[in-house]
Amino acid sequence: MYIAVKGGERAIEASRQLLAAARRGDVHVPALQAEQIEQQLGLLVGRVMAEASLYDPRLAALAIRQACGDAIEAAFLLRAYRTTLPRFAYSEPVDTDRMRVARRVSAIFKDLPGGQLLGPTFDYTQRLLELGALANGSLTADAAAGNAPPEHVPNALAQLAREGLVEPCLPSEGDPDPPDITRDPPVYPLPRTGWLQTLARADEGWVLGMGYSTQRGYAHTHPFAGDLRSGQVAVELVPDELDFPIEIGEIELTECQMVNQFVGSAEVAPVFTRGHGLVFGRGERKAIAMSLVDRALRAGEFGEDASSPAQHQEFALPQGDSVEASGFVQHLKLPHYVTFESELQMIRKLREDVHARAAKAAEGDLE
Amino acid sequence: MTTHIAEGYNFAYLDERTKKMIRRALLKAVAIPGHQVPFGSREMPLAYGWGTGGIQVTAAVIGRDDVLKVIDQGSDDTTNAVNIRQFFTRTTGVRTTTRTREATLIQTRHRIPETPLVAGQVLVYQVPQPEPLYKLEPRRAETTKLHGAGEYGLMNVKLYEDLAQWGRIDESYEYPVKVDDRYVMSPSPIPSFDNPKMHRMPALQLFGAGREKRLYAIPPYTDVQSLDFEDHPFRIEPHGHACERCGDTASFLDEVAGTDGQVHWTCSDTDWCADRVDQGHAHG
Numbered sequence: 001m002y003i004a005v006k007g008g009e010r011a012i013e014a015s016r017q018l019l020a021a022a023r024r025g026d027v028h029v030p031a032l033q034a035e036q037i038e039q040q041l042g043l044l045v046g047r048v049m050a051e052a053s054l055y056d057p058r059l060a061a062l063a064i065r066q067a068c069g070d071a072i073e074a075a076f077l078l079r080a081y082r083t084t085l086p087r088f089a090y091s092e093p094v095d096t097d098r099m100r101v102a103r104r105v106s107a108i109f110k111d112l113p114g115g116q117l118l119g120p121t122f123d124y125t126q127r128l129l130e131l132g133a134l135a136n137g138s139l140t141a142d143a144a145a146g147n148a149p150p151e152h153v154p155n156a157l158a159q160l161a162r163e164g165l166v167e168p169c170l171p172s173e174g175d176p177d178p179p180d181i182t183r184d185p186p187v188y189p190l191p192r193t194g195w196l197q198t199l200a201r202a203d204e205g206w207v208l209g210m211g212y213s214t215q216r217g218y219a220h221t222h223p224f225a226g227d228l229r230s231g232q233v234a235v236e237l238v239p240d241e242l243d244f245p246i247e248i249g250e251i252e253l254t255e256c257q258m259v260n261q262f263v264g265s266a267e268v269a270p271v272f273t274r275g276h277g278l279v280f281g282r283g284e285r286k287a288i289a290m291s292l293v294d295r296a297l298r299a300g301e302f303g304e305d306a307s308s309p310a311q312h313q314e315f316a317l318p319q320g321d322s323v324e325a326s327g328f329v330q331h332l333k334l335p336h337y338v339t340f341e342s343e344l345q346m347i348r349k350l351r352e353d354v355h356a357r358a359a360k361a362a363e364g365d366l367e
Numbered sequence: 368m369t370t371h372i373a374e375g376y377n378f379a380y381l382d383e384r385t386k387k388m389i390r391r392a393l394l395k396a397v398a399i400p401g402h403q404v405p406f407g408s409r410e411m412p413l414a415y416g417w418g419t420g421g422i423q424v425t426a427a428v429i430g431r432d433d434v435l436k437v438i439d440q441g442s443d444d445t446t447n448a449v450n451i452r453q454f455f456t457r458t459t460g461v462r463t464t465t466r467t468r469e470a471t472l473i474q475t476r477h478r479i480p481e482t483p484l485v486a487g488q489v490l491v492y493q494v495p496q497p498e499p500l501y502k503l504e505p506r507r508a509e510t511t512k513l514h515g516a517g518e519y520g521l522m523n524v525k526l527y528e529d530l531a532q533w534g535r536i537d538e539s540y541e542y543p544v545k546v547d548d549r550y551v552m553s554p555s556p557i558p559s560f561d562n563p564k565m566h567r568m569p570a571l572q573l574f575g576a577g578r579e580k581r582l583y584a585i586p587p588y589t590d591v592q593s594l595d596f597e598d599h600p601f602r603i604e605p606h607g608h609a610c611e612r613c614g615d616t617a618s619f620l621d622e623v624a625g626t627d628g629q630v631h632w633t634c635s636d637t638d639w640c641a642d643r644v645d646q647g648h649a650h651g
Contacts, residue, residue, distance in 0.1 A: 008449040080412035084376070185405035185580035188508040314506045324578045327415030328495070334417065334447055337621050338440045338477045338635055342539035342558040344622065345606060350533055 023068050037061035046252065046281015047071055051322050052078035053182060053201045055251050055280055072203070072322045079323055083182075092236045092245050096229065096255045096278075100149045103284075104229040106156040108259060114153030119230070120282075149231060156227035157257055157274070166226075166259060166272040188314050195297055195317055196290075200279055203322035204286045210310045210320070211289030214296050219308035221275065221295045222261035230254035230282050254284050258291035265303040273302065373457045379426040380458045385409055389427035389582070393573060396584035401546025402514070403497050408580040418451055418476060419577025421493035425455065425474050428489060428573070435463045436470035441478040441619065441635035448476070467638050477540075479561040481618045481639035484570035486587060492555045494576040497583060499543045499553040519551050522594065530599055542601075545592045546585055554591075560603050560619050565591040608632040613643035614650040 024031065038045055038061035048060040052075040060078055067073035103119025106112055118124075160166040172178075178193030181201075186194065199207055214221050233253050236245035256277040264270035275295030277287035296310040309315045319325060377383065385407075392406035411419040429435065435455055439448035443465040451474060452463050464470050467482040476493040484490060500510045503521040513519070522543060529537045536542075542559035546552045554562055555574060565572065565585060572585040585591060595601035609616045610633050618639055620632040634640035 008444040008446045012446055012449055079410040083410040183407045185407060324415045327417060328578055330414065331416030335440045335445050338558055339540040339556050341622050346539040353534055
């Protein structure tokens with residue numbers, strides 16, 4: 001009789017070599033450079049940075065290549081690197097009114113200060129595959145026409161907020177010292193600052209599905225996309241040696257300010273309320289969905305009946321972490337011989353009990 | 368495999384401040400046996416569900432003089448055990464062993480070694496789900512209150528219903544225990560066969576749940592009782608087979624489907640089995 005008990009180490013080594021070969025593919029095709037990914041797969045780079053909570057397009061591109069293009073695996077690689085980085089300082093809150101917008105649209109006004117700016121979007125592409133480009137290989141792009149981006153685009157909700165029709169944008173409880181969900185274990189219920197962080201790094205598909213659920217009758221939030229923008233935002237911090245902020249760089253962000261009708265409750269007069277979405281990169285789909293979920297999670301604040309999944313923090317938040325979920329779902333492929341053996345024994349005994357009872361009943365019938 | 372310590376990383380991967388944070392949480396856990404202590408679980412270069420809690424605990428307590436053993440399903444050679452052992456070899460350079468007796472620190476998934484552990488040894492469990500009540504109450508805000516009040520009625524009713532329906536308790540692994548007569552605790556998914564080994568164990572038992580960001584502990588010589596009823600005491604049922612290598616009938620056995628169409632039985636604890644073979648035991 002032979003039962004394998006050795007060989008794990010050699011099997012792992014062989015598997016690593018196979019992965020390296022699979023990752024490279026046909027060696028006659030030139031290897032991808034991280035720079036090409038950074039430049040030409042920018043939306044994927046943004047998604048990976050968002051789900052990793054680390055803004056570094058070059059490293060994200062490297063992670064994407066190392067992960068064979070798997071967004072969750074790439075976010076995992078980047079997070080495992082992020083955890084080793086020291087914290088030098090905390091930045092000032094970014095001011096998205098001062099975003100150098102590449103795109104800004106509002107669905108609630110035909111025109112507004114700062115204007116409607118389509119920018120680069122898939123929305124009107126008609127989605128025809130570029131079969132011609134497949135044949136001749138290279139993609140070309142004409143220099144984009146248009147004016148230099150405006151430096152200051154006031155938020156579309158600002159005027160309504162001044163009139164008191166939209167709730168003011170007040171700091172949440174706990175500001176300006178929000179918890180750091182990557183350092184502090186979550187204690188539910190999380191403050192809004194905590195759940196917004198959780199959503200910002202949550203799996204895009206999960207947030208999309210949760211947001212979509214609010215549009216299909218599970219906690220309807222009467223949403224209007226008040227202000228949707230993406231572009232470069234300055235990051236500032238106040239060093240210990242100075243008493244004023246200095247700019248240390250720019251990051252690309254996408255923000256959605258959702259306006260939600262609210263007819264009022266015993267506690268709150270009728271007013272338009274807000275849902276907020278903010279993500280790294282050009283993750284517009286996620287920013288919109290995030291603003292829907294944010295508003296749904298504020299049910300308690302507005303005395304709304306919390307009867308749908310998107311309104312329940314302990315459902316909507318922890319399950320949405322792509323790296324945690326991916327690891328735990330896939331851990332099922334790890335050996336479970338011991339627990340399965342225990343279950344086998346249990347099922348055998350339960351079946352014996354059932355059969356014994358059936359046999360006894362049958363005897364009784366005969367008598 | 369060539370073993371060189373990974374460059375650019377601190378001893379045992381985590382930085383010293385993180386280790387200190389984890390050790391503080393562990394001290395609290397030891398002071399309140401069986402109580403789940405939240406901790407700032409870090410992202411590790413190992414997938415969640417694959418031992419991130421265990422490796423953070425091991426990383427926080429390991430020293431240069433430690434001798435490390437890593438097992439999964441009782442065996443040192445399962446792939447995930449090999450991977451974790453290699454991780455610590457690369458990040459600490461400490462000596463590793465497969466011998467339970469030689470190890471000062473043992474990280475495990477799903478088993479407690481058959482060789483009785485002794486004072487001075489530390490057993491680190493990988494825990495997928497630290498909350499023993501989660502199938503009955505998924506909201507952690509609620510379970511925290513239940514533990515605080517020592518309110519375990521839900522669990523007692525569940526166990527009672529198993530008995531009423533099946534005549535036995537439907538928990539063959541991850542069978543809940545009560546620690547020091549206070550907290551109901553998940554023993555991690557070890558078979559209930561292993562539960563009695565936890566009771567008054569001379570070694571320190573530490574539990575790490577990375578994804579759920581909780582730690583807990585059982586100090587040496589602490590009472591650990593598997594939940595039961597006076598008229599239905601907890602018991603381990605013999606499986607009725609002998610190991611085909613060492614002939615043991617009392618250790619936990621793996622059931623293996625052979626290429627010959629036969630079912631074979633061998634010790635799940637490979638070190639225990641090898642030890643017995645060395646001592647001249649064999650299948651009769």
